[in-house]
Amino acid sequence: MAEKPFFVPQKEIQLFDIMNEELIDEIVGQTVDIYKVSLNESDSNIYGESKEGGTAKTFEAGYRVNCLIQFNEPEVEQQDFGNDVNNSIEMYFHRNSLDGTNFYPEVGDVVDWRGIYFEIDGVTEPQLIAGHQDYKHDVKATAHRIRLSSVASLAERIR
Numbered sequence: 564m565a566e567k568p569f570f571v572p573q574k575e576i577q578l579f580d581i582m583n584e585e586l587i588d589e590i591v592g593q594t595v596d597i598y599k600v601s602l603n604e605s606d607s608n609i610y611g612e613s614k615e616g617g618t619a620k621t622f623e624a625g626y627r628v629n630c631l632i633q634f635n636e637p638e639v640e641q642q643d644f645g646n647d648v649n650n651s652i653e654m655y656f657h658r659n660s661l662d663g664t665n666f667y668p669e670v671g672d673v674v675d676w677r678g679i680y681f682e683i684d685g686v687t688e689p690q691l692i693a694g695h696q697d698y699k700h701d702v703k704a705t706a707h708r709i710r711l712s713s714v715a716s717l718a719e720r721i722r
Contacts, residue, residue, distance in 0.1 A: 571693040579692060579700065580659050587657050588629045595630060595654060596675040597668060597683075598622040622673065626666050631655040632676065637708075649708060652681055656702040658688070668704040681706035 587593075601621045637650035654674070661667055667686075674681040685705040692698035 576692055576698060580657075583700070584657050584660055587631060588660070591629075591631060593630060593632050594627050595632070596625040596627050597666075598625045598673045598675070599669070600671055600673075625675070626664070628656060628664075628666065628668075629660065630657075651705060651707045652676065654704045654706065656704070658699055658702055661702060668702065673709070674704075674706050680709050680711070682709045 599622065601623045631654070633653040633655075635651045635653070637648050640647045640649065652674075654668070656668065668683055670683055670686060672683045674683060683704050683706045687703050688699045688701065689703055690700040692700050
């Protein structure tokens with residue numbers, strides 16, 4: 564198996580990285596704050612699940628990360644106890660930007676974007692340069708909106 568893409572020289576790969584990093588960081592400029600669950604500080608039951616339906620989770624200090632965001636239109640469901648608004652976002656991170664920060668989005672992380680809270684439910688690396696598995700280009704994280712009661716005291720629960 565080839566160690567690098569056959570028809571794509573290293574200069575082209577560096578060009579992709581430089582252009583995409585500049586696009587995400589300097590031109591688009593969208594940011595999210597991501598809070599990781601602090602496993603040592605959170606209360607859990609014997610199965611390792613957080614107590615009280617997730618409201619007992621404790622979070623580490625947040626990371627502000629630049630990314631591209633695709634906001635999916637909210638869906639409003641009429642229920643017996645009122646309306647319920649559901650929506651999701653897709654976040655696209657530049658992989659090289661994440662490598663320097665010692666940060667990687669994970670399932671269960673809480674995302675604050677424009678005052679709306681989402682929980683990451685999937686992380687993939689779908690885009691490869693020239694289709695080569697050693698040249699991963701971006702990280703895609705999908706997240707769904709969570710209830711405010713789940714993060715009502717987020718500021719208090721950051722350690």
